[in-house]
Amino acid sequence: MRGAAMVKMMMYILIVGLSGGVAVLLFWTGxxxxxxxxxxxxxxxVIRDELKQAEHHPARQFELLDPIYRTVVFRVxxxxxxxxTELEQLVSDELNRLIKNKRSALWSSVTVMGRSALALMMLTVSLVGGYAAYHETQTMGWPGSTQVASSSATILDETFELPAQVATPEELGQALAYHMSQFDETFSIRYIGKSRDFEQTMDEAWDWLEMNHIYVFRLSxxxxxxxxxxxxxxxxxVELAYDMNIEEAKQIEAKVDQVIGEMPVELSDFEKVKYINDxxxxxxxYNLDSQASPYTPYSILFNGEGVCEGYALTTLLLLEAAGVEAKYIAxxxxxxxxxxxLVKLDGAWxxxxxxxxxxxxxRPGEVGYDYFLVSxxxxxxxxxxxxxDYPLTARADFQ
Structure with missing residues (x-):
């Protein structure tokens, strides 16, 4: 693919060179x-009427045309x-064509305008080719296209790659995930893909991030x-605010590992889900007015308080760490x-x-199960x- 792009770009450069050269040649020679x-x-x-009256009087024509001839030679x-000498010959020839007859005068005008139009057309071709060549460099990663070396960031054992180039909504979502997983508060991304409506492209990128990396999506x-x-x-x-920082994220990761490490071994998936629920x-x-942000797993795991988003994100992290497939629902x-x-057990959600x-x-020590593995x-x-937006569950509650 890169070789094909290289050939295409070289063709654009050739078009720019040839058409630009022809345009310059036509412009200067004409x-x-x-x-x-x-x-x-x-x-x-200015002398049109007088010249018409002197149509059959060569001497009078000469008297009228000679000053014009000399004036034009001097000015040009x-x-x-x-x-x-070359200019005098050019002025003489052009003057003869213009006064010979209407057809000759018209042809002279058409010739001059045609050369100008052709020069303009070749210049347009050169500009279009130049733009196409420039756009091609954006997709190839050539110098000047501000491509970046691929980088990666890890959070909760999940690695987020920074694409070398961002040309699709998914790649834009990946770039957002990379920066957000590092808790970057301000960052810039260059998008080189085709997009008639970049607002829609951004919406698709955020949707992709929410669907594929809900924990990172919910960090901000x-x-x-x-x-x-x-x-x-x-x-x-992009400028984002976060409910926690990267150090707290690392503490969450360690705490999740600790909780799962303390879980009894050889539990079935059902028993793992019950253990995590409990x-x-x-x-x-449940407390909205918590010490840390109540929306985060940090508040749940370290302060023992929070709201539904914190509960659901914490449950998700623990289930995934235990090897149970799960999803977050808003x-x-x-x-x-x-x-x-949502939790997947025995092939059903x-x-x-x-x-x-x-x-x-x-009520300390009390656990409810009214909303435990229901349909x-x-x-x-x-x-x-x-x-x-989510998988359908089994028809009946888990038995």
């Missing part, structure tokens, strides 16, 4: 003729680098983006926005809401979500 033609037409316009000679509480469309590429500037419920109290309940999990399994007000049909009694 410049003197254009100046002479315009000057003569302007002077002849000061503007061009050409021998005077929002921010601002600004982009500049340069025609062949877009520069995106751990989260028994060690957490939906609604009667009181507003809510979050919980089930809902797990550790927040609603935790009694409120908090869509059961959960739809008091939860709503975009069903099409």
């Amino acid at each position: 410049r003197t003729t254009r100046l002479v033609h315009r000057a003569l037409r302007r002077e002849l316009q 000679h000061s503007k061009v680098n050409i021998k005077r 509480r929002g921010g601002e983006t600004e982009y500049r469309d340069h025609g062949g590429y877009v520069d995106l500037d 751990y989260v419920v028994l060690n957490t109290a 939906g609604e309940v009667q009181t507003g926005l809510h979050a919980w999990n 089930y809902h797990l809401d550790t927040t609603w399994n935790d009694p409120v007000p908090n 869509d049909a059961t959960l739809q009694n008091d939860h709503t979500w975009e069903v099409g």
